Amino acid sequence: MKSIIVSEADHSIFYAPIYVSIENGYFKKEGLDINLKTEFGSDNATKSLLLGYSDIGIVGPESTLYLYNEKSNKNVLNFAKLTNRPGNFLVSRYFHDNFNWNDVKGKTILGSRNDGMPEIILEYILKNNCVNPETDVNINKSIPFNKTADIFSAGYGDYTVEFEPAATNLVSNYDFHIIKPLGLDSGYIPYTTLCALDSYTIKYPDIINSFKNAVQMGIDYVNNNLSKDVAKLISSQFPSINISVLSSIIDIYKKQNTWGRDLLLDKKSFILIENILISNNRLSSPIPYECVVYNR
Numbered sequence: 001m002k003s004i005i006v007s008e009a010d011h012s013i014f015y016a017p018i019y020v021s022i023e024n025g026y027f028k029k030e031g032l033d034i035n036l037k038t039e040f041g042s043d044n045a046t047k048s049l050l051l052g053y054s055d056i057g058i059v060g061p062e063s064t065l066y067l068y069n070e071k072s073n074k075n076v077l078n079f080a081k082l083t084n085r086p087g088n089f090l091v092s093r094y095f096h097d098n099f100n101w102n103d104v105k106g107k108t109i110l111g112s113r114n115d116g117m118p119e120i121i122l123e124y125i126l127k128n129n130c131v132n133p134e135t136d137v138n139i140n141k142s143i144p145f146n147k148t149a150d151i152f153s154a155g156y157g158d159y160t161v162e163f164e165p166a167a168t169n170l171v172s173n174y175d176f177h178i179i180k181p182l183g184l185d186s187g188y189i190p191y192t193t194l195c196a197l198d199s200y201t202i203k204y205p206d207i208i209n210s211f212k213n214a215v216q217m218g219i220d221y222v223n224n225n226l227s228k229d230v231a232k233l234i235s236s237q238f239p240s241i242n243i244s245v246l247s248s249i250i251d252i253y254k255k256q257n258t259w260g261r262d263l264l265l266d267k268k269s270f271i272l273i274e275n276i277l278i279s280n281n282r283l284s285s286p287i288p289y290e291c292v293v294y295n296r
Contacts (some may be wrong), residue, residue: 076195219260
């Protein structure tokens with residue numbers, strides 16, 4: 001049994017196939033003993049890889065592109081795609097009978113780190129709905145990833161963008177309102193990837209393949225079983241969330257095709273995320289697919 005330290009950008013229901021693979025013993029079936037570390041941000045999860053604190057990361061792919069652009073002496077390769085679209089939700093302090101993105105004009109949204117996927121895709125959606133993120137709305141990007149829900153509950157901001165279970169906790173504990181899953185308006189985006197140092201993929205290709213096999217089994221289970229059964233299976237990962245609520249969240253993710261059917265990060269998907277980064281001024285020019293993607 002090989003021990004693997006995995007850094008996840010967040011501990012979220014959004015990563016359900018990972019937890020299914022842990023709870024159903026798929027990783028152990030592949031000879032892997034998994035130790036999860038929650039790093040609260042793709043930048044932190046990537047740093048953990050660079051510093052040798054972890055072996056595999058669950059991140060937004062943008063962090064690996066930024067690293068390559070910095071011409072670091074270490075490179076991180078994306079070896080699989082975990083999610084097909086965002087898994088966060090727009091949460092409002094007010095009830096909306098028929099929400100339109102124009103409703104956020106003149107309001108304050110608690111966003112996130114400027115160069116992270118949650119913020120980039122929020123701005124991407126706003127632009128696609130004729131809302132200028134620079135002039136039409138005030139987006140606070142200064143709040144740490146894991147503190148936005150606390151600050152929103154304390155009275156700051158009109159809207160916040162949260163992953164689960166933070167979004168549901170805000171609704172349950174403060175009577176706020178989940179207005180919209182961002183995944184419905186973003187369209188297909190390779191939002192989350194699995195990655196490792198290029199040196200690790202060279203030294204341990206069998207571990208990379210075993211990890212992919214285990215996650216694929218997790219995705220298959222999620223896709224082929226009822227949301228309530230998935231919820232029961234991973235409920236120990238989210239002890240503060242009622243199983244019926246957990247099931248409802250998983251159902252939303254399944255209906256918007258969050259996890260897809262396979263782990264392939266193909267060239268077309270890679271170019272899509274690059275174009276989004278370039279058009280939102282986070283990346284100056286394209287990076288060759290082969291330089292940051294490991295598909296073997």
